[in-house]
Structure formats: structure tokens, C-alpha cells
Amino acid sequence: AGALAGIARRTGADELLLTLNTYDPADRLDSYRRLARVAGLTPVAAAAA
Numbered sequence: 001a002g003a004l005a006g007i008a009r010r011t012g013a014d015e016l017l018l019t020l021n022t023y024d025p026a027d028r029l030d031s032y033r034r035l036a037r038v039a040g041l042t043p044v045a046a047a048a049a
Contacts, residue, residue: 004039 008016018035022028036043 020031022031
């Protein structure tokens with residue numbers, strides 16, 4: 001998350017677009033979960049609980 005925040009800060013970007021080229025659906029979901037975790041996002045199901 002620190003590296004992504006640093007890129008956004010240095011470039012003045014207010015958002016980042018990341019592309020995941022992962023074929024396997026389970027691996028892709030795992031990648032999204034990892035990205036959400038480092039970005040400090042909470043899964044919707046967890047937020048509702």
C-alpha cells in the first residue's frame with residue numbers, strides 16, 4: 001500500500017487503475033482480496049456483519 005500511495009502522491013493521481021492478468025478465477029479473487037487488504041478496504045460481507 002505504501003508503494004501505491006507513493007506513486008499516487010508523486011504523480012498527483014487521485015486514483016490508480018491496476019490490471020490483473022490472472023486466468024484462474026480463484027487466483028484472480030485472491031489477488032483482488034490481497035489488493036483490497038493493502039488498500040485498507042473492507043469486504044462488503046464483513047462490513048455488514
